Amino acid sequence: MIDADLPPEALIARMGTRARAAATTLAAMPAAAKSAALREAADAIRDASATIVAANAEDMASGLARGLSGAMLDRLRLDADRVAAIADGVAAVAGLADPVGTIISEDVRPNGLALSRVRVPIGIIGIIYESRPNVTADAGALAAMAGNAAILRGGSEAARSNAAIHSALVAGLTAGGMPEDAVQLVPTTDRAAVGAMLRAEGLIDLVIPRGGKGLVARVQAEARVPVLAHLDGINHVYVDVAADYDMARRIVIDAKLRRTGVCGAMETLLIHRGWPHRDALIAALDAAGCEVRGDADVATLGYAAASADDWDTEYLDAIASVALVDGVDDAAAFIAAHGSHHTDAIVTDDVATAEDFLARVDSAIVLWNASTQFADGGEFGLGAEIGIATGRLHARGPVALEGLTTYKWVGRGTGQIRGTVA
Amino acid sequence: MIDADLPPEALIARMGTRARAAATTLAAMPAAAKSAALREAADAIRDASATIVAANAEDMASGLARGLSGAMLDRLRLDADRVAAIADGVAAVAGLADPVGTIISEDVRPNGLALSRVRVPIGIIGIIYESRPNVTADAGALAAMAGNAAILRGGSEAARSNAAIHSALVAGLTAGGMPEDAVQLVPTTDRAAVGAMLRAEGLIDLVIPRGGKGLVARVQAEARVPVLAHLDGINHVYVDVAADYDMARRIVIDAKLRRTGVCGAMETLLIHRGWPHRDALIAALDAAGCEVRGDADVATLGYAAASADDWDTEYLDAIASVALVDGVDDAAAFIAAHGSHHTDAIVTDDVATAEDFLARVDSAIVLWNASTQFADGGEFGLGAEIGIATGRLHARGPVALEGLTTYKWVGRGTGQIRGTVA
Numbered sequence: 001m002i003d004a005d006l007p008p009e010a011l012i013a014r015m016g017t018r019a020r021a022a023a024t025t026l027a028a029m030p031a032a033a034k035s036a037a038l039r040e041a042a043d044a045i046r047d048a049s050a051t052i053v054a055a056n057a058e059d060m061a062s063g064l065a066r067g068l069s070g071a072m073l074d075r076l077r078l079d080a081d082r083v084a085a086i087a088d089g090v091a092a093v094a095g096l097a098d099p100v101g102t103i104i105s106e107d108v109r110p111n112g113l114a115l116s117r118v119r120v121p122i123g124i125i126g127i128i129y130e131s132r133p134n135v136t137a138d139a140g141a142l143a144a145m146a147g148n149a150a151i152l153r154g155g156s157e158a159a160r161s162n163a164a165i166h167s168a169l170v171a172g173l174t175a176g177g178m179p180e181d182a183v184q185l186v187p188t189t190d191r192a193a194v195g196a197m198l199r200a201e202g203l204i205d206l207v208i209p210r211g212g213k214g215l216v217a218r219v220q221a222e223a224r225v226p227v228l229a230h231l232d233g234i235n236h237v238y239v240d241v242a243a244d245y246d247m248a249r250r251i252v253i254d255a256k257l258r259r260t261g262v263c264g265a266m267e268t269l270l271i272h273r274g275w276p277h278r279d280a281l282i283a284a285l286d287a288a289g290c291e292v293r294g295d296a297d298v299a300t301l302g303y304a305a306a307s308a309d310d311w312d313t314e315y316l317d318a319i320a321s322v323a324l325v326d327g328v329d330d331a332a333a334f335i336a337a338h339g340s341h342h343t344d345a346i347v348t349d350d351v352a353t354a355e356d357f358l359a360r361v362d363s364a365i366v367l368w369n370a371s372t373q374f375a376d377g378g379e380f381g382l383g384a385e386i387g388i389a390t391g392r393l394h395a396r397g398p399v400a401l402e403g404l405t406t407y408k409w410v411g412r413g414t415g416q417i418r419g420t421v422a
Numbered sequence: 423m424i425d426a427d428l429p430p431e432a433l434i435a436r437m438g439t440r441a442r443a444a445a446t447t448l449a450a451m452p453a454a455a456k457s458a459a460l461r462e463a464a465d466a467i468r469d470a471s472a473t474i475v476a477a478n479a480e481d482m483a484s485g486l487a488r489g490l491s492g493a494m495l496d497r498l499r500l501d502a503d504r505v506a507a508i509a510d511g512v513a514a515v516a517g518l519a520d521p522v523g524t525i526i527s528e529d530v531r532p533n534g535l536a537l538s539r540v541r542v543p544i545g546i547i548g549i550i551y552e553s554r555p556n557v558t559a560d561a562g563a564l565a566a567m568a569g570n571a572a573i574l575r576g577g578s579e580a581a582r583s584n585a586a587i588h589s590a591l592v593a594g595l596t597a598g599g600m601p602e603d604a605v606q607l608v609p610t611t612d613r614a615a616v617g618a619m620l621r622a623e624g625l626i627d628l629v630i631p632r633g634g635k636g637l638v639a640r641v642q643a644e645a646r647v648p649v650l651a652h653l654d655g656i657n658h659v660y661v662d663v664a665a666d667y668d669m670a671r672r673i674v675i676d677a678k679l680r681r682t683g684v685c686g687a688m689e690t691l692l693i694h695r696g697w698p699h700r701d702a703l704i705a706a707l708d709a710a711g712c713e714v715r716g717d718a719d720v721a722t723l724g725y726a727a728a729s730a731d732d733w734d735t736e737y738l739d740a741i742a743s744v745a746l747v748d749g750v751d752d753a754a755a756f757i758a759a760h761g762s763h764h765t766d767a768i769v770t771d772d773v774a775t776a777e778d779f780l781a782r783v784d785s786a787i788v789l790w791n792a793s794t795q796f797a798d799g800g801e802f803g804l805g806a807e808i809g810i811a812t813g814r815l816h817a818r819g820p821v822a823l824e825g826l827t828t829y830k831w832v833g834r835g836t837g838q839i840r841g842t843v844a
Contacts, residue, residue, distance in 0.1 A: 024758075028781060107803055113792055115802060120784070122814050205814045226648070226815045247837040258841035336446075358832050359450060362542070370535055370835030379840065380537060380831070381529055392544050392627045393648045394816040397831045409802070409819045410780050413792030415669040418801065419680035 004187035008196040012151075015184050016203030019124045019149035022181035026147045027121050029178070031098030034145050037176025038094035044172030045087040045137060045165065052083050055164035056133065063157050068131075075131045076158055086137045086165065089384065093141040096383040099402045100147045114412045119405045121147030123205040126197045127386075128153045128219060130211035133161035137169055139210065140183035142386045144173065146404035149182055151204060153197060155211075156189035198223040208387050208399075213314075228399055230364075230390040232314045232340035233263035235372045238331040238357065239281065240348035241272040247369060248347045249281055253288050254371040255345065261316050263388060264343050264375030268311060270331045273297075273324040282322055295323040311338045328353050332360045339363060341390045343375040364390050364397040426609035430618040434573075437606050438625030441546045441571035444603035448569045449543050451600070453520030456567050459598025460516035466594030467509040467559060467587065474505050477586035478555065485579050490553075497553045498580055508559045508587065511806065515563040518805040521824045522569045536834045541827045543569030545627040548619045549808070550575045550641060552633035555583035559591055561632065562605035564808045566595065568826035571604055573626060575619060577633075578611035620645040630809050630821070635736075650821055652786075652812040654736045654762035655685035657794045660753040660779065661703065662770030663694040669791060670769045671703055675710050676793040677767065683738050685810060686765050686797030690733060692753045695719075695746040704744055717745040733760045750775050754782045761785060763812045765797040765819075786812050786819040 002014055026034075045052070056078040063073055078086075099119045106116035125143045127150060129135040136152055143150035154162040166185040174180050186193050197204055198219060207227050209219040216231050237255050239248045255266035269285070271278045279301060286292050286303070293306035303322070310321040325331045328346070335344050345367040346357040354368040365375050377385025377398035385398040395403035424436055448456075467474070478500040485495055500508075521541045528538035547570045549561040558574055565572035576584040588607040596602050608615050619626055620641060629649050631641040638653050659677050661670045677688035691707070693700045701723060708714050708725070715728035725744070732743040747753045750768070757766050767789040768779040776790040787797050799807025799820035807820040817825035 024782075024784075027784070109801070109803060113796065123784075226813070244837075250837065250839050250843040253843045254839035254841050258839070354834075358834075360446075362446075362449070362545075363830065365831040365833065367833040368835060370833050370838040371840050373840040374535065374833065374838070379531070381531060391648075392828050396828060406814050406818060408785065409787040411787065411789040411792050411796065412776075412780075413790060415666075415672065416792040416796070417672050417676035417680070418793050418795040419676050421672040421675045 002184070002187055008190060008192040011186070011188065011193060012196040012200050013203060015151055015186065016124065016200055018181040019151055019184060020203070022179040023121065023123050023149040025179045026144065026149060026182055027100070029147065031100070033177055034098065034147070035094040037173045037178045038090055038141055038145060040176035041141065041169045041172030042087045042091035042094065044168045044175070045090060046084065048164065048168035049080055049083045052161065052164040052168065053078055053080060055160040059158055059160045066157070068157060072131050072157070076133065076161070078133060078161060082134070086134045089134070090137050090141045090169070093145050093384055096145060096401055098145065099405050104407055111416050112414055113416050116410050117407045118410050120408050122404055122406050124149045124151065124203065125404060126151045126153070126200070126204040126207040126225070128194055128197065128207060128209045128211075128215065130155040130215055131157050132210070133158045133165055135210050136162045136165040136185065138384065139208070139386055140166070140169055142384055142401065143404060144178060144182050146401045148404055149184070151184050151186065151197065153186040153194055159189055195222060198225065201225055210387060226394070228387060228389040228391065228395060228403070230263060230340070230342055230388050233265065233342040233375070234267050234312065234314050234338060234340040235264065235342055236268045236270055236331070236335050236339060236344045237266045237372060238270040238325070238328070238344070238346045239272060239275060240328065240346060240350060240353055241275045242350035242353060243275060243347040244349055245277040245280065248277070249284050251345070251347050251369070251371050252281060252285060255373055256285065256290050256320050257288055257318060258371070258373050260318050262373065264373045265316065266372050267314055267320065268338065269320050269322045270325045270334055271322065273326055278324065285320060289318055291319040293319065293321045297324050298322045314340070328357050332357065335361050335363070342388070343367065343372045345370060345372050364388070424606070424609055430612060430614040433608070433610065433615060434618040434622050435625060437573055437608065438546065438622055440603040441573055441606060442625070444601040445543065445545050445571040447601045448566060448571060448604055449522070451569065453522070455599055456520065456569070457516040459595045459600045460512055460563055460567060462598035463563065463591045463594030464509045464513035464516065466590045466597070467512060468506065470586065470590035471502055471505045474583065474586040474590065475500055475502060477582040481580055481582045488579070490579060494553050494579070498555065498583070500555060500583060504556070508556045511556070512559050512563045512591070515567050515806055518567060518823055520567065521827050526829055533838050534836060535838050538832050539829045540832050542830050544826055544828050546571045546573065546625065547826060548573045548575070548622070548626040548629040548647070550616055550619065550629060550631045550633070550637065552577040552637055553580050554632070555580045555587055557632050558584045558587040558607065560806065561630070561808055562588070562591055564806055564823065565826060566600060566604050568823045570826055571606070573606050573608065573619065575608040575616055581611055617644060620647065623647055632809060648816070650809060650811040650813065650817060650825065652685060652762070652764055652810050655687065655764040655797070656689050656734065656736050656760060656762040657686060657764055658690045658692055658753070658757050658761060658766045659688045659794060660692040660747070660750070660766070660768045661694060661697060662750065662768060662772065662775055663697045664772035664775060665697060665769040666771055667699040667702065670699070671706050673767070673769050673791070673793050674703060674707060677795055678707065678712050678742050679710055679740060680793070680795050682740050684795065686795045687738065688794050689736055689742065690760065691742050691744045692747045692756055693744065695748055700746065707742060711740055713741040715741065715743045719746050720744045736762070750779050754779065757783050757785070764810070765789065765794045767792060767794050786810070
């Protein structure tokens with residue numbers, strides 16, 4: 001066990017050194033062995049259900065006493081069904097195709113050197129998260145299935161729940177042959193440990209924050225190690241002049257209202273000024289229970305007027321800003337000015353306009369005639385996701401196993417040299 | 423023209439805004455159009471040869487007056503042949519396959535949503551370099567061919583040469599239909615402009631430093647934007663007990679001595695303790711003109727004893743540290759402790775040992791029976807390289823066109839929604 005009372009830098013350095021040793025072992029584990037260990041872990045979590053629920057009850061009690069909001073308490077709460085779902089999630093990761101060892105490209109050079117690029121694990125992934133204790137198992141399992149060691153830092157409000165889940169997870173993984181330090185949980189709720197993780201260059205290879213905007217903003221501002229994350233999901237649906245009314249209505253209402261708190265929810269609706277159904281669509285959105293904040297033209301229809309800030313706001317609520325635009329050029333320019341490079345969609349029956357939008361809108365995910373709420377690793381067929389990234393490097397959009405790998409160049413020769421040696 | 427007297431932050435912000443507009447245009451340019459523009463640029467550089475050489479003569483004169491070293495002056499010097507080689511390099515980039523638009527993966531989801539991942543440019547690439555003026559053309563051409571806008575910041579000692587090359591490059595690119603701001607050169611030698619580039623989050627998407635260790639270390643320490651780079655090339659050749667003597671001798675001498683100043687040069691030689699030819703190999707390296715600094719066993723043969731620092735030193739000179747190891751496990755552990763994740767090689771006739779080494783050594787490039795001096799984008803068939811990266815994210819090893827791209831998810835639906843809407 002790591003001594004939780006070490007100063008944060010020393011604690012993270014100790015954990016990083018152990019993680020590196022574990023990562024070396026994990027990198028060499030065949031897919032079947034990793035899958036088997038994860039299935040053991042899923043069983044161990046199922047077996048520990050009562051213990052986990054009891055630990056969670058203590059977290060819930062102290063959360064209530066500390067006055068956590070109802071939303072936070074709901075995110076924190078575990079019962080037997082939720083623990084079973086966590087175990088199922090780990091088992092599902094065990095069934096995913098392992099990207100490690102995949103050949104990305106191969107070539108024999110004119111001098112006979114056989115050269116390939118081979119997927120390998122990244123190494124050590126740090127996960128920093130808040131109140132949802134399921135992340136302990138989900139993120140640990142995904143990192144380990146891709147051959148990485150994980151260092152997890154959960155929220156203090158979920159400390160007992162996380163410890164109980166982690167304990168079961170590690171018991172299963174080690175029973176299945178993984179090193180004990182494959183998935184480590186930072187054993188302190190001292191916030192300075194987060195800072196130490198963010199500065200752990202050379203020890204932690206990648207940090208992924210999971211949580212609210214405050215957490216992500218802190219991680220992005222302080223990190224000296226690479227980060228995959230998204231800060232905002234200011235997502236647009238552009239309804240073109242050639243859109244079918246009923247398709248547009250269903251997509252817009254789903255994109256906004258299916259779940260308003262997810263990062264893939266629509267926040268701004270752009271409608272072609274010349275589309276005959278524009279007023280009806282806005283009325284339908286309003287009637288579905290969404291507050292409409294419109295530009296000057298939309299406000300004349302009797303809706304609230306949007307402020308300048310509205311166009312740059314992620315509501316995560318039943319509110320949408322609505323603007324009229326003059327076509328796909330105008331829509332693309334609007335999205336470039338106000339979007340967050342997360343998920344943007346067009347609704348149109350015109351193929352050329354759709355392809356123009358898909359080519360020009362520079363977001364991690366661009367969709368034609370589909371709801372922005374599909375922005376999710378599961379929906380994309382990745383089996384799971386460790387997060388959604390809106391940066392431009394390494395991985396964009398939903399990040400799953402492949403995003404947790406990198407590659408190396410492997411050259412096999414027969415004595416090739418570059419110059420001349422007698 | 424950008425006003426060179428603006429404060430550095432304002433200058434880079436102005437250039438970044440112009441670069442973003444150019445990047446939007448470049449991202450939509452077909453491969454043939456980009457190639458044609460680069461061929462125009464190659465011609466323009468050829469046509470401007472006398473002007474470029476004259477500008478370079480002024481840089482050389484002031485470099486001499488400022489007491490630059492002979493090595494720096496050689497890197498700075500241009501003549502008609504070197505300018506022709508720069509133009510040829512740009513023409514070669516024009517002939518490379520364009521990765522933009524390549525489909526990385528595609529899938530039709532059970533709900534009918536057709537989903538693909540498509541390569542797109544990264545956006546805006548900042549290149550920070552020192553005395554070699556050819557980087558102005560090489561890096562600008564590579565960035566633009568991958569559909570990116572470039573912001574170049576060269577060394578003050580090459581300011582006139584860079585300006586002359588840049589002027590010809592841009593004249594050719596714009597004649598060929600690229601936006602004027604596709605490749606911008608920072609018009610000041612104020613070092614604060616480098617700091618402004620490194621802090622230009624949201625304006626510059628990726629910084630690539632090209633130059634000595636001091637430059638790379640500064641960039642890595644200060645950058646708030648992502649960086650692709652390598653700080654060191656502490657490369658090992660491990661000669662196994664099953665190595666052929668003559669192959670080992672030729673590879674080791676080539677790896678160390680073909681060019682000692684390149685990042686792919688061998689710095690440390692590891693030899694299996696039980697290999698019968700070990701003393702002969704060390705003697706051959708010594709006889710070829712390389713200073714040997716050995717571990718305790720090697721020193722008993724009459725060579726200098728290595729200090730503890732030697733094992734972590736990139737000599738970039740005709741010096742090698744030499745240690746005996748007990749096999750591939752020991753060699754891999756040695757490389758993990760002292761290597762820089764750049765390029766490491768094994769020489770052996772034993773396939774299993776070779777594959778073990780290739781799997782376990784965690785470097786951007788691992789080679790079997792080939793010289794480490796192949797660590798080069800041209801030798802790897804990439805046509806060119808903008809640098810070699812030893813980090814773990816996005817791109818490793820030689821970085822060329824593909825490394826200057828990212829991807830986006832493109833979904834084409836027929837009205838799919840995730841929930842239910844009446």
